[in-house]
Amino acid sequence: MTIYSNTQHSCTSARNLLARGLFASILAPLCISTTSAQDDEDTPFYLTLEPPPAVVFTPEQELESFRIADGFRVELVVAEPLIEDPVSITWDEDGKMYAVEMRGYMQDTYGNGEDDPIGSVVRLHDDDNDGQMDRREVMLDFLVLPRAISIISEGLLIAEPPNLWLCPSELNQASTIDCDKKVSLGEYANAPGSVEHQENALVMGLDNWIYNAKSSRKFQLNNGSLDIEKTVFRGQWGLGQDDDGFFYYNGNSNLVTGDLYPDSDAIKAKVSPTPGLSQRLHRGDEVFSVRVNPGVNRAYLDNVLRADGRLRSPTSASGIEIYRGEQFPEEFYGAGFVPESAANLVAQVNITKDDLTVTTDHITYPDADWGQRDFMASTDERFRPVETKTGPDGALYVVDMYRGIIQDYIFLSDQLREQILRRGLDRPLGLGRIWRVVSEQSEINHSAPNLSKASDSELLDTLSHPNAWWRSTAQRLLVASKSNLRSELVAKLASSNEQEIIHALWTLKGRGELSQVEVAGLMENGNSRLIKHGLRAACEHFDETDLLSQLQNSDSLSESLEQGLVFCLGRHLSDTGFDYLFDSISERIQNPYQRVALQSALSGHEVTVLQQSAGQIPGTAPAEDSAESLLVDFLKSLTKQALLQENAQGEELGSELYELLSFIAEIENANWYREELLTGIYEATHTGNFSRISLPNPHPLFATDDDDPLLTTIANARRAFTWDGDTLASDQKPLSAEDELRMVRGAQLYAANCSACHGSDGSGTTGVAPSLSQSARIISAPEQLIRIVLNGLSGPIEVEGEQWNSIMPGLSHIADFDDDGISGLATFLRRNWGHNGSPISPDMVAQVRQETASRTTQWTAAELEPVQVNTHYQQFVGRFGGLEFTYNGRELEVTASIFEGAMEEIREDVFFFAPRSISFEFDRNPDAPSPSVWMQDEDAKRQIMRTEN
CATH class of the missing domain: 1.10.760.10 (Cytochrome c-like domain)
Incomplete structure (x- = not known):
């Protein structure tokens, strides 16, 4: 990896350009020139840059603009007019490419026309198998901002908000897809807002579920309707997947985020927090382009651009792919490739997994002009890579939207809008290219896969193919096949190829043919990776005794396998399993990932854990990071979790939580601990879609005295509950x-x-x-x-x-x-x-x-x-009898003859003075200062009129 040397000037000479075969008259001004304007303190740095003219390149010219890692070359697959504004691609079982054309996106700098029905989904044909597309076939047109596609065995899925369309086909025969018969499977990307921030991806997971980015749901098609389950929320645009079915994604400003373990159990149990899920895996994100980048959305801010005029950090990362093909050299397998359209490049991030530890390395390459650059970069400002995919041929495909405007109008700054118009980046529209990155160290085969015509035996053999696209496609076809294949698939579980075993296992799972026998075989195998897949695919076929037996030999278990066993144990928990988990709490909570599994496994048993842990709680608050402190934090999380179960509105749970409140109320000589648990309840109310839980009766905990030192904390926890006859339905002043x-x-x-x-x-x-x-x-x-x-x-x-x-x-x-x-x-x-x-x-x-x-x-x-x-406190300022209230710019303060100090706001017109346990409630006049205040202490409540403003 090269180290970038920061310079004030970096110019590419016309001679160097011509030596690369570029058009010098078009590309020569690639430099940053530090002009006299830079010395003008009133001129933003980005305006001192001299970017190249925003000339529209032909595909051939753009091809010449690329700088690619040594040992690779870039090839054109398709360009306009056969493709326009592509945002996503996929392939069917015969290797036919499908593309989404988002032609309505940002037709001008104000987003006019985004609702025009001009989008399409097309199928592209390479008739002579030379690797370049020869014709386009429109599958479905007159679409408004279509955004994702996926080939499934029942046809073609098309995401066009607010619908997820299915264009049906004969089973496992994509050539028969008929969009004239399309049906809506339900809502998709239907939330209002920016086109950049809506559900997308439609990626088939190893587990036979379809996953989405900018989304917290997955689904399967089952007899014509969708089965939907909740997932962790993932990313912004695009999903990449590794050989174990874990997903990688990103946001605009970070290159790689991902999941370290399966999310389903933790999500169902409402575990919070969940370290290791949606975890940022790469820090210190930077990008290294080969041109100045003044045309980014926040170029006017300090440090957005480097001193040489290039973008410093990603602002438009998207469409990550985990390369799992066979055409690149072996060391590239598993690397992440991340498009960054604002910087006109594709970055390479190597990802190394060691059980539950992931390390990443951003690989850059030496550049004669700029010192350091990314894997693939262009001097063409209109090169807009938005997605990368590994193709059936093992090459890396890059979807290039090829346009000037890449930022949605909602987020488009005035500075960028001015630059777009001044430099003519708003025109033309209707362009687009798809590129293929090929290793020069091995041949590439462009012939069609034709898996729709493969025999069952050939598909079974394909489960061991070195290219993940072939393996995954074969799995999909076998899952849907009506043939009797169970014995052949079971035989594959004895293979020496781990990846073949994994695909056979999930194929059996998808066909509903996985049994206790196969699970037992995996356990006996002793291979940690395969046992983990068995736990994910068939936890229901394990029993508590087997799981406990494995866990009691935990010294020989990998961290991730131990975690998987605990997750699964939670689905089979009896008194024996509970006792084992309870006894292991102090050990497991020291590891954040084991704590997630433990918390998930104890779902539904939270109150019991709290009750049985009472004897371990010290009388005074423990030191930070001590064993006791970790335990209290865990118990606080369990308290929060108890309120967030799926049936949080159910009568049975309300009764259980009444018991929880009684436990908290009865804690003696440890107010600090009561406060922690009450805070856990309060934190639950800040969770999205939380609805107050109905208790069978009012709980005495909430009838606390005003002198209770936990008055505010109890009042906050009170917001989580209601009951018949509750007169404080939301602890809020009613709105007008x-x-x-x-x-x-x-x-x-x-x-x-x-x-x-x-x-x-x-x-x-x-x-x-x-x-x-x-x-x-x-x-x-x-x-x-x-x-x-x-x-x-x-x-x-x-x-x-x-x-x-x-x-x-x-x-x-x-x-x-x-x-x-x-x-x-x-x-x-x-x-x-x-x-x-x-x-x-x-x-x-x-x-x-x-x-x-x-x-x-x-x-x-x-x-x-x-x-x-809190300037609204001004209405309370003034003298009320012997009391004077003042505003210090942040707090409301009270001064009397025997006390003074700042007060805590309990409600918009109620304040609490803790040193004297006095509350003040102001009467409000919407058009004038408050006319009076009610002062309440332990003896009485009395009204005091305003005497001075």
Whole structure:
């Protein structure tokens, strides 16, 4: 790997260009010239760059623009007019390529025409087997922003929001696909919002389920309808898969995120947190292009561009592929290839797995002009790689949308819009190319696979093919086959080829033919990898005794196998298994991945664990990172988990949680521990779609005295519950009718513009955007919140202990985000996910908008810090008899003859002064300062009138 040397000037001479066979008149200005403008402090750095003219290259010219790793070459597969605006490709069992054409995307810089029905799905034909496409066949047209396709044995799946279409075929015969008979299987990518942030991918997993990016669901087609299950939320655009069926994905600003273990048990058990799922695997992301990149969305911000004018870090990573072909040299097998369209390149990230440890290396290559570059890079600004795929021939295919505009209008900055128009990057439209990267060390065979005509025996033999596309396609065809193949598949389980065994196992699973006999054979085999696949595929065929026997010999188990055994044990748990797990808690919670499995396995037994652990809790709070501290944190997570079970609204669970509350109420001499468990309950209310749980009766815990030191914590936990006759249905002041209407609009704006990054439940997206559900800027700092919505926010920032260095664009330029709209959005954020904040008025938004009217860049955390917050406290400022209330820019303070200090806001008009256990509730006048305040201590509650403003 080369080390990049930072320079102030990097120019490619015309002689060098001509030596590479390039068109010097077109490509010569590839350099950064540090002009006198750079010395002008008022000129942003990106405007001092001299990018090449934005000339439209022919496919032949673009081919000459590529710089590729030594030992590889790039070949053209297809170009316009046979393909336009491609975003995704796939192949059928006979090697025919299918492509999605998203022709309506960004026809101008304002997104006009995105709803035009001009998209298509096409089948491309290579009639002479020379590796280049000769004709196109339109499978389905007049589509609005189609985004994904997948060949299944029943036909062709096409994702066109809001539908997932099935174009049916005869079984395992893609040549008979008939889109005139298409049927909708249900909703797909139907959430409002940016086209960049909608469900996509449609990747067939090793386990015979179809998985999606920007999504938390998988599905199978079963007798014409979809069976749907919940998954961990994955990525933004595209999914890659390794030989064990684990997925890799990314967000715009990170190259590789992935899963270290199967997610299904933890997801069903509502385990939180889940380290190792949706885990960022590569840190310190950088990209190394071969041209200056002023045309990126935030080029005007410091450090977005290097000193030589190239993009520093990814802003448009997508479409990752885990290379699993046989045409590249062996050392490339399992490497990740990541398109980065803003930097006009494809990066190579080598991924090494050692059980539950994954290491990544971003491989770069020496470049004579720039010092260091990525695996594949172009000097052509319109090279827009959005997806990579391993083909039937073992080559790496690169889907090139070939266009100037790659950023959706919702996030398009004014600076980039100006540059696009000035440099003519908005035209032309309707171009597109697909490239093939080929190793020069081995031949490539372009002949068609013709697996639709393969015999059962030939398909069975294909399960050991060195190219994963062949293995996976054979598995799909065998799963759907009506032939009696069980004995042949069982025989494959004795193969010496691990990959063949794995595919045979999952083929049997898909056919519903896996039995206890095969499972026992895998256990006896002793191969850790194969046993793990057996646990995933057939946990129901294991029994508790066998699982415990394996676990009791854990010294010889790999970490991942031990975890898999515990996951499976949770599905068979009796008293014996529970006792084993309970006795192992102190050991397992020291490892974050074993803790996830343990927490999953104990699902449904949370209260019992809490009760039986009572004797292990010290009287005082333990030291951080001590064994006792780890135990308390685990028990707190179990408390939260108990509220998040699938049947959280059921009567039976309500009764069980009543028992949980009784346990918490009866904890003696350890208020710190009560507070931890109550906080676990409160955290559950911040989970998306949480609904308050109905208890059979009011619980005495919530009838606490005002002098209870945990008054605030108990009040927060109270929000999780209700009961018949409950008079505090949400612990919130009712909204006015106008605020209610604005909040409804705000919810719609959030769904359309924010949920794609921050999640429909406000929990955030790994590598893309942080959680909003417990953000202090939302809960207690409306003035900061409004500024962020108007102008955006640029990292680094810290949210819930995690560092983020991404960028959120401002929304003030979008017509829907007028004062009423932002008021509704802010109110929605402050009244959801367990929040009980006050509404934000349009007048307040208008005031902040006026104060910040001259701002054109995002805010930073440092700039927001001195901004006064809670300015609505001003209505409470003044003298009320012997009490004086003042506002210090953040808090409301009280001063009396015998006490003074800051108060804690309990509700929008209720404050608590802890040193004296006194609460103050202000009467509110919407058009004037509060006329009076109610003061309540342990003796009485009395009203005090305002005496001075």
